[in-house]
Amino acid sequence: MANERILLVDDEPSILKLMSTILKPEGYLLDTASNGKEALEKLQIQKADLVFLDIHMPKMDGIEALKSLKLMQEAPAVIIMTGLADRELLEKAFLEGGVFDYILKPAGAEEILRAAREALFKRSVSIHREKTKRLLDESFQRLEAGYDARTRKLRESQITYRSLIDNFPEGLIVLQDETIKLANKKILEWRGGGELLEGKPFSVLMHQNDSIPLPEGKGTEGLDFEREGHFRFVRSDGGYFWAKASLQATSWLDHPAILAVVRDVSAQMEAQDLFRMVTEHSRVGIFIQQERRFIFVNPMFAEYVGMGMDELREKNPLDLVHPDDREMVRLNAIEMLKGRRCTSTAFRALTGSGEIHWILQSVVPIEFKGKRAVLGSLVDINEQKMAEDLLQSMHSELEQLVASISSIIICISHDDRITRINEAAEETLGFSRKELIGCRIKQCGIRWDKKRVMEGISRCRETHAVVRVDDIPFVRPNGKEGLLGLTLNPSTGGSTGSGPVIILGADITDRKAMEGQLMQALKLESIGQLAAGIAHEINTPIQYVGDNLHFLESAFSDLVKLVHAHEDLSEALRSGDSADLPDGILRSLEKVRDCEAEVDLSFLAQEVPPAIRQGLEGVERVAKIVASMKMLSHPGFMERSAFDIKEAIESAVTVCRNEWKYVAELTCEFDPELKAVHGFPGEFNQVILNLVVNAAHAIAPKVTGNEKGLIRITTRKDGDWAEIAIADTGGGVPENIRSKIFDPFFTTKEVGKGTGQGLAIAHSVITEKHGGRIWFESETGKGTVFRIRIPVNPPSKETVADAEANPLR
Numbered sequence: 037m038a039n040e041r042i043l044l045v046d047d048e049p050s051i052l053k054l055m056s057t058i059l060k061p062e063g064y065l066l067d068t069a070s071n072g073k074e075a076l077e078k079l080q081i082q083k084a085d086l087v088f089l090d091i092h093m094p095k096m097d098g099i100e101a102l103k104s105l106k107l108m109q110e111a112p113a114v115i116i117m118t119g120l121a122d123r124e125l126l127e128k129a130f131l132e133g134g135v136f137d138y139i140l141k142p143a144g145a146e147e148i149l150r151a152a153r154e155a156l157f158k159r160s161v162s163i164h165r166e167k168t169k170r171l172l173d174e175s176f177q178r179l180e181a182g183y184d185a186r187t188r189k190l191r192e193s194q195i196t197y198r199s200l201i202d203n204f205p206e207g208l209i210v211l212q213d214e215t216i217k218l219a220n221k222k223i224l225e226w227r228g229g230g231e232l233l234e235g236k237p238f239s240v241l242m243h244q245n246d247s248i249p250l251p252e253g254k255g256t257e258g259l260d261f262e263r264e265g266h267f268r269f270v271r272s273d274g275g276y277f278w279a280k281a282s283l284q285a286t287s288w289l290d291h292p293a294i295l296a297v298v299r300d301v302s303a304q305m306e307a308q309d310l311f312r313m314v315t316e317h318s319r320v321g322i323f324i325q326q327e328r329r330f331i332f333v334n335p336m337f338a339e340y341v342g343m344g345m346d347e348l349r350e351k352n353p354l355d356l357v358h359p360d361d362r363e364m365v366r367l368n369a370i371e372m373l374k375g376r377r378c379t380s381t382a383f384r385a386l387t388g389s390g391e392i393h394w395i396l397q398s399v400v401p402i403e404f405k406g407k408r409a410v411l412g413s414l415v416d417i418n419e420q421k422m423a424e425d426l427l428q429s430m431h432s433e434l435e436q437l438v439a440s441i442s443s444i445i446i447c448i449s450h451d452d453r454i455t456r457i458n459e460a461a462e463e464t465l466g467f468s469r470k471e472l473i474g475c476r477i478k479q480c481g482i483r484w485d486k487k488r489v490m491e492g493i494s495r496c497r498e499t500h501a502v503v504r505v506d507d508i509p510f511v512r513p514n515g516k517e518g519l520l521g522l523t524l525n526p527s528t529g530g531s532t533g534s535g536p537v538i539i540l541g542a543d544i545t546d547r548k549a550m551e552g553q554l555m556q557a558l559k560l561e562s563i564g565q566l567a568a569g570i571a572h573e574i575n576t577p578i579q580y581v582g583d584n585l586h587f588l589e590s591a592f593s594d595l596v597k598l599v600h601a602h603e604d605l606s607e608a609l610r611s612g613d614s615a616d617l618p619d620g621i622l623r624s625l626e627k628v629r630d631c632e633a634e635v636d637l638s639f640l641a642q643e644v645p646p647a648i649r650q651g652l653e654g655v656e657r658v659a660k661i662v663a664s665m666k667m668l669s670h671p672g673f674m675e676r677s678a679f680d681i682k683e684a685i686e687s688a689v690t691v692c693r694n695e696w697k698y699v700a701e702l703t704c705e706f707d708p709e710l711k712a713v714h715g716f717p718g719e720f721n722q723v724i725l726n727l728v729v730n731a732a733h734a735i736a737p738k739v740t741g742n743e744k745g746l747i748r749i750t751t752r753k754d755g756d757w758a759e760i761a762i763a764d765t766g767g768g769v770p771e772n773i774r775s776k777i778f779d780p781f782f783t784t785k786e787v788g789k790g791t792g793q794g795l796a797i798a799h800s801v802i803t804e805k806h807g808g809r810i811w812f813e814s815e816t817g818k819g820t821v822f823r824i825r826i827p828v829n830p831p832s833k834e835t836v837a838d839a840e841a842n843p844l845r
Contacts, residue, residue: 072101207298229272243268278305321414342388358384466513484510518545679717734766
C-alpha cells in the first residue's frame, strides 16, 4: 500500500539496489542500511512498517538486530533474507520473535512483492487487533469507574471500533455458527445493492459451487486455528469475482466466533487461468520439477513422453533420458542451478513405449511454494535432428567429393579472402591450406599472374556470369614455369559487383604442349592430304622450267659452235701475213655462215628471253608454294605476333589451290586499310585453309561439265575488329546438323576425307586464342558463308567481354 515505509538491511549494495528497483514502483517509502547497528539507529529516527533483514552482516548481524527490534514500540514486521536455507539460523530467528517470513537470495520480483504485501497486511491486522483490544480494555476499565462514564466510554469505543472496521482496507466478516454477525464497509461495497448482511448465512456471498470448510460444532471453544480458501464472491446483481478468505478464531460478545479477512484476488486468479490455458494448449511441453520429482506437466509434455501425471510423479526426471545422455543432462542442470540462468540441452528422451526421440530442453531455476524448483520446456526436434544428420552426411559426402576432384578449387569471399582450397590446389600450387586460408588473394604467396586473376574475378562479379581465363603463367612446385586454365564462377548468394567467387582450374601446361603437338600434327596431316595436289601444283611449273632449260641447253650448244667459228675467223684475221691468208679467211667466213644458218640467231633472239622469263616464273611459283607450306606447317608461327592478314589468306589459298581450281573460281577482295593484326599466324592460316577446303568440297558435288562454282573471300576493317568472310556456292549446311558443326569429331565427309576436327579447331583458335567470334550463315541449295571476327590488337577485357556476351554455339 502507498506511503508504507520499508527499511532494507543488507551489506550487499547490489541486493539493496535490486530490491529498491522492485519495491519503489509500488509506492513504498524506502530506506536502506548496510548492517544491524545502522538499521537500529535509523529506526530510532524514523519508524518503519516492514524490515527486510539480512542475517549475515558485519558489526551487527540480523539475529542481534532482531533482539532489539522486538523491544520497540509498534515494532515493524520483519522478513529474513538469506542466501542459504540454514534451518538452525532460521529457527533461531523465528524464536527471537517478530519474524513474519523469510526469502532466499536472490529472490524474484513477484516473491519479494508477495512477501512484502502479506507481511504488511498481517502487521496491519495485528495492529488493528491490538488497538481494538486496547480500546475495549480501556472501555471496561472506565465502566468500573461509573455507570454513566462507562456507558459513554462504551459508546465511544463502539464508534471507534466500528470506524476501524469500516476503514480497514480489506473485507472483514465476523461469523458465528456460519451466520454473518458483522460485515464491514468493504464487504458491503463489493456486495452492492444496499443489502443488510447481518443474520444471513455466509454462503449467500459464495457461488453455489464453492465452499470453505468451517470448524465443526456450534462454536469455536478451545480452537486455535487459521485457514485459507478461495471462492467466488457473489454480488447482488449475480456477478462475481474471485476472493481469498483468511479465517481466524476470535470472540464476539463473549462467544466464540470466526474472523474472516476477505481479499480480492481476481487478478491473481485470472493470471492462473491464463497460465492454465496457455499450458494446456501450448505445443511446447512444460513442466515443473522439485526435489527430483515432477510436480506439474502440461498435456503436451505428457504426449511427448507418453506418460500420464500419475505415472510421472513416481519417475525420477533422469529416468526419461537416454542412458548415454544422462550425465550430460545432469551436469548441465548443476551448472544451471549454480548460475541461476536459463540453459538449453538437446538429448535423446525415452518415451513410455520405449521409443527414442530427440528433445530440446530449456530449464530455468525458480522458487515454488518457498522451495527451489525448476521450470522447463520441451520441444520435439526429432525431425530436425534427422534433417541435421542427413545434412551432415551430405556435407561429409560433399567434402569427400571435393577432395577427390582432381581440378583446382579455390573459394574466395566477398572481401577477397581465401576461405577454402582442396588437395588438388595444394599439390598444383605448392601451398598448404594453413598457408592460404584467410589470406587475401592479392597478398597470398601463389606465384601466378595476379593481375589477370584479379581482372577475371572483377569481371565475374560485374557480369555475375562464368568467366574463363586461360594461359595464366605460374610457377610449379618444382620451380618450373607452367600455365593454368581457370574458370571463375559467381556465388549464387552474391550480388552484381560483389560476392564470393569459386575458382575452378587445372594445370594446362602439358595439355597446351599436347595441343601444340596436335595442332602441328593436324597441319602436317592437312598437308599430307593435300600433298598430291601440292605436288601437282609444283610439277606444272617444274615441267615447263625443265622444258625451257632443255631448250636453252640446245640453244647454248649452237651458240657455242657459232662462237667457236667466230673465234677461228678472228684468229685467221689476226694472222693476215700468212701466204694463204685469203683462203683461210674465206674458209672461216664460210664456217661462220654455216653456223649462223644452223643456229638461227633470229629464232634464238625471239625465244630465249621468254624461256628464261617462264623459268623464273616457275621458280617463283614453286618458291611461293614452298613458303606457303612453311608458313602453314612451321611450329615457329605458334606464338602471338603481328602478321599480314592478306598474306596469310593468300598463302592458305595457294597451298590448297589444287583442291579448288577444278571445281571453283576463287576471288579475293582485301580491304586496303586492313593490314597487320595481332594473333597466331600459323593457327589462323590453318583456319583459313580448313574453311577454303571445306568450301571446295561443298561445291564439288554440284559441278557439272565445264561449269564451276565460286569461292569468294573478303576482308573488312570494322573499327578495332577485322572481319573475314568465306562464301561458297555449295549445297549449304542441312538444318538438322547446324548445331553440331563446331563439335569435335563431327563430320559429314566420307572416311579418309575428314576427321571432324577442322571446324572444332577453327572455333577454338578464333574464340579462345584470338578472343574473337566465328559463325556461319547457310541456305540449303545455295551455299554457305563463314564469318570470322577477331580483334586487330591483342584482346582486352572489353573485347573478351564482348565475345562472351555474344555466344556463337
